[in-house]
Amino acid sequence: MSLLPQFGPIVPSQSQALLATNYLQWNNNGGAAGIPGNFADFAQQYLPEIYEAEVERYGNRTLSGFLKMVGAEMPMTSDQVIWSEQNRLHISYIGCTLGAIVGTTQVINLSPGVATAQNVISVNDTVVVLDPATGLEAKGIVTATTIGVGGSITVQSFQGPALNGAGNLGFSAAGLKVFVYGSDYSKGTTIAAVGAGNSAVRQSIDPVLTQFSNSPIIIRDQYVVSGSDTAQIGWVNVATEDGTDGYLWYLKAESETRLRFEDYLEMSMVEGELNTSALNPLTQPGTQGLFAAIQARGNVETGFTAAQGLGEFDAILKNLDTQGAIEENMLFLQRQTSLDFDDMLASISSGVQGGVAFGLFENSSEMALNLGFSGFRRGSYDFYKTDWKYLNDASTRGAINGVNSIEGVLVPAGTSTVYDQVLGTNIRRPFLHVRYRASQTDDRRMKSWLTGSVGGASNSTLDAMEVNFLSERCLVTQAANNFVLFRGL
Numbered sequence: 001m002s003l004l005p006q007f008g009p010i011v012p013s014q015s016q017a018l019l020a021t022n023y024l025q026w027n028n029n030g031g032a033a034g035i036p037g038n039f040a041d042f043a044q045q046y047l048p049e050i051y052e053a054e055v056e057r058y059g060n061r062t063l064s065g066f067l068k069m070v071g072a073e074m075p076m077t078s079d080q081v082i083w084s085e086q087n088r089l090h091i092s093y094i095g096c097t098l099g100a101i102v103g104t105t106q107v108i109n110l111s112p113g114v115a116t117a118q119n120v121i122s123v124n125d126t127v128v129v130l131d132p133a134t135g136l137e138a139k140g141i142v143t144a145t146t147i148g149v150g151g152s153i154t155v156q157s158f159q160g161p162a163l164n165g166a167g168n169l170g171f172s173a174a175g176l177k178v179f180v181y182g183s184d185y186s187k188g189t190t191i192a193a194v195g196a197g198n199s200a201v202r203q204s205i206d207p208v209l210t211q212f213s214n215s216p217i218i219i220r221d222q223y224v225v226s227g228s229d230t231a232q233i234g235w236v237n238v239a240t241e242d243g244t245d246g247y248l249w250y251l252k253a254e255s256e257t258r259l260r261f262e263d264y265l266e267m268s269m270v271e272g273e274l275n276t277s278a279l280n281p282l283t284q285p286g287t288q289g290l291f292a293a294i295q296a297r298g299n300v301e302t303g304f305t306a307a308q309g310l311g312e313f314d315a316i317l318k319n320l321d322t323q324g325a326i327e328e329n330m331l332f333l334q335r336q337t338s339l340d341f342d343d344m345l346a347s348i349s350s351g352v353q354g355g356v357a358f359g360l361f362e363n364s365s366e367m368a369l370n371l372g373f374s375g376f377r378r379g380s381y382d383f384y385k386t387d388w389k390y391l392n393d394a395s396t397r398g399a400i401n402g403v404n405s406i407e408g409v410l411v412p413a414g415t416s417t418v419y420d421q422v423l424g425t426n427i428r429r430p431f432l433h434v435r436y437r438a439s440q441t442d443d444r445r446m447k448s449w450l451t452g453s454v455g456g457a458s459n460s461t462l463d464a465m466e467v468n469f470l471s472e473r474c475l476v477t478q479a480a481n482n483f484v485l486f487r488g489l
Contacts (some may be wrong), residue, residue: 067388082211129171298484
């Protein structure tokens with residue numbers, strides 16, 4: 001058996017050339033059948049010019065920060081948070097119908113078909129009767145009342161005739177609104193004594209509160225890296241958002257997992273839904289997020305555009321007037337909706353008679369080209385406007401158009417008064433705030449811990465590092481009737 005050359009024939013070259021045989025070779029399964037292939041990576045033959053810094057292709061990719069601007073975070077120790085909201089103060093009924101005419105008086109049935117509608121109007125109360133269909137209005141005094149559910153009142157109109165029928169005021173038979181604006185007693189009279197069957201006694205009205213609740217959800221995530229991979233060194237110096245950097249790739253992956261989890265904490269509070277399905281009941285009841293709360297208990301504005309001008313926006317203000325009329329409000333908007341607001345405000349500013357306007361805030365002429373408005377005042381309301389990155393990001397709501405798009409939210413600033421069941425008193429709370437589970441034993445606002453036998457952990461035989469993240473929280477949207485959700489067409 002002859003001995004073959006171990007390294008092949010040595011063939012001199014008449015010219016300088018870069019030969020693959022001049023470099024270290026190893027099998028990368030890239031050669032022909034039975035022949036080891038050369039690792040052809042350019043970095044092994046030529047010194048690469050590699051940028052050690054990462055390119056932030058999508059800028060700051062995190063989406064959190066919204067709830068930090070508008071609310072607060074407070075601990076809770078239960079599976080449910082319950083709050084009570086005050087109902088309206090004054091006595092009013094809608095959907096009323098006219099009953100029989102007794103002489104010149106008119107019987108009015110209060111809110112028919114509403115099982116919980118209690119009649120608490122007393123004799124000698126003065127009322128306003130409105131007919132939305134005809135625009136008619138009448139004032140009168142209550143001469144008799146039938147209290148309780150499905151009750152009625154008998155009203156003597158100050159105009160003299162009854163409300164309906166031939167020769168009377170011509171009110172519609174249904175769809176009326178009645179509200180109390182005071183009372184009127186004769187001289188030297190007393191209020192009727194309380195007694196069984198005495199309909200003339202004044203009705204004492206107890207406060208009625210509406211209770212709402214929400215339940216926290218448990219949000220978890222995990223990043224796992226083997227012990228071997230924690231020692232892998234790359235070409236690129238990866239920088240994490242907490243300020244650390246290095247050539248260990250797992251540092252970047254761990255940091256991104258943490259950032260993604262922090263975004264999930266906010267996104268869950270915004271997008272959360274209660275599980276109401278009877279067909280597919282889940283062990284997780286879900287939680288009511290911001291969008292769902294406004295959709296259920298707040299105001300929804302569909303298809304706001306600058307082309308509508310102030311008319312559409314003023315309609316929103318008129319509706320807010322019927323609610324809590326919170327003077328300071330924040331607008332968190334998708335880009336196009338934000339531009340629509342800018343266009344609307346710019347058109348108003350440019351139309352000032354008798355001179356040139358440089359913005360709504362008496363800006364100087366040097367700022368005339370700054371067409372973005374961060375705040376404005378309309379009527380008695382102040383609005384602070386900002387873009388909401390979550391609604392612009394293509395990986396979340398930013399890629400959605402049409403009826404499924406969320407184009408912004410109006411959030412009242414400040415705090416509201418709620419009744420605390422435990423304390424038994426009214427307390428002040430931000431309109432929007434997060435409650436998280438916490439006690440002396442465990443704080444579940446934002447937990448992170450290591451398991452395994454790598455990276456400082458030594459509590460398992462697993463040859464890996466497991467980075468665990470957990471939070472248990474829910475969102476409290478108080479007085480949702482003062483919020484506005486902007487949706488697309």
